Amino acid sequence: MTERTEEQFELPVLVRKQVRDARARTARARKKQAAAAEVAAVDPVARVLVDVPLAHLDRPFDYSVPAAMADTAVPGARVKVRFAGQDVDGYVLERAPSSSHTGTLAALRRVVSAEPVLSPAVAALTADVAERYAGTRSDVLRLAVPARHATTEKQPSTPADAPVSFDAAAASDAWRGHEPGAAFLRHLAEGGSPRAVWAAAPATDWPHLLAHAAAATYAGGRGALLCVPDGKDVARVDRALTAVLGEGHHVALTAEAGPARRYADFLAVSRGARRVVVGTRAAGFAPVHDLGLVAIWDDGDDLHAEPRAPYPHTRETLLLRAEREGTAVLVGGFARTVEGHYLLKTGWARELSPPREVLRARVTVSIAGASDRDLARDPHTRATRVPREVHEAIRVGLTTGPVLVQTPRVGYVASLACERCRTPARCPVCTGPLAIPAPTSPPACRWCATVAEAWSCPECGDRGLRAPVLGDARTAEELGRSFPSTLVRTSSGDTVLADVDARPAIVVATPGAEPVAEGGYATVVLLDTWLMLGRTDLRTVEEALRRWANAAALVRPGGAVVAVGDPTHPALQALVRWDLAGFAARETRERLEAHLPPASRLATITGSPGAVDDAVTLLDAPAAAEVLGPVATGADESRVVVRVPRAHGPALSKALGDLQRLRSSRKLDAVRIQVDPLSIG
DNA sequence: TTAACTGGAAAA
């Protein structure tokens, strides 16, 4: 009885002790096993980058390599490791003879595959990009290495065909009109690393020029990497590369291809079976062997800005890569960005551009200003948005070929505008945009709901408001009425046409969705340019000009471009003179005075007001840094902007990275950091 | 997820 009571009483203690002992035994056993397990004879240590989201763990951890994995745990291989009790994915960065870690190393748990998917060059690039954008390598690696597809991995990659010899004559011919294009190509072919910012002349078949630059590099025994904004452009450059290099030398990497195809193409590159690559922004990380040239087309297109952390921009990724791998650089486009201009201004890159007489021969740009006088003379103009001379230009164009009509997207500008001078109508209370909430109601502010019954235009005093007539469908309908016997096609949103043939037709397209015409358009019309300038973003004007230039450049050589808008606007004047370089230079000067990028490096810190506040306190920013804000950006979210002169950019990135590591290790509330955000909105 | 560590409380 007594014994039983005692037993019952002592049971929990006993159980606890047993559990404890059992745990200790398994721990000892595990350690013994780890120590006893045979490790690799050479380089028994693997430096592993683990895939964990914590900034302070963004460094290699050493693991012992079991003998069975000696040959498969190669640098670049995907592995599974035990990390703080969990199985996590990682990449072997390198193998080493010993570790500086004090304490016993855990063993690699499994080599997922011996395929070295993370090359030393891309691993280094990943570190550079993470550092530059104050992010983690694991985030960058998600962008750089595609998901594994085991079946695909088992297939060998077809080796490249014997390279065709470089046709220097054809290449120089293609680049004719862009000076000094021939010298640039020769330099590439000889294995040099020239760096250029290229202003393409309108009506240039730019995919072929890119293909020739890649071919020149390839002929010199090196690889080339071409990044373009979207899948449509990838397809064009893909075709151009096939035309110049033939089949079997290049791959096109896009998000559209399924996972198997994507991985197969990636492997063809990482195995060195293909050394010429074209793709969208993710391709910037493609592990091209013996990389000799990196190129980006239309670097002002915001598709080049990665929307996932740490938000790297393709141009910056490629420039970091060029620095590290010593490659040639080609930054091209019809329009020029302020960043592109900056590369020239600092002497880092040379200019490739068409001489005046080439431009004059390629295109004639004119402006149809819908002035009051025009409206009085032709009241019909206002109803159709298409001034008489534009109507005439379309008619003339249609006698010889297709006509492109670019019209702003629906919803691009939702606000009402002054009927007379077309200044966007803003709320007198909060400066928000005015709109008509219901068909019969008076205009009201979309931000603060103030009813603006007695609105008058601050620019011209007119009291009339007009709703912008917008949309490609609406425009197509109008033009269809004006040109009854003409085929009218639209390209926008979900139904984007890649190309149209050379027959006369009206092609109505929204910006960025313009199809390429066989042989080029006879005429290009840019409607409602004033609407594209109506936004208040920092880059509005630059962006509008870029979109106009991209549409205008689709004319055939000697074709006509007509823009409907204010003839005195500097952006339209730049378009008329096709002086996009001059516009970028002026824009850069203005930004310099306003301490905006690219003369300054700028970063935003966003998060809960408390977190942002103490992030600013913890931030060990360079002495020259200015902290602007915080400002409230939403419900319980605030933001500060940190700005430094460009020379202190790397120091700012470093400080922001340190801040993230510190916050992560102290388990403080996360803040989102964006270095060089595209816009601060 | 979990082993190692920390510090405070209880036992000696």
Next chain:
DNA sequence: TTTCCAGTTAAC
């Protein structure tokens, strides 16, 4: 002082 235990922290 030593031992035990729960909560915390670092993570190979």
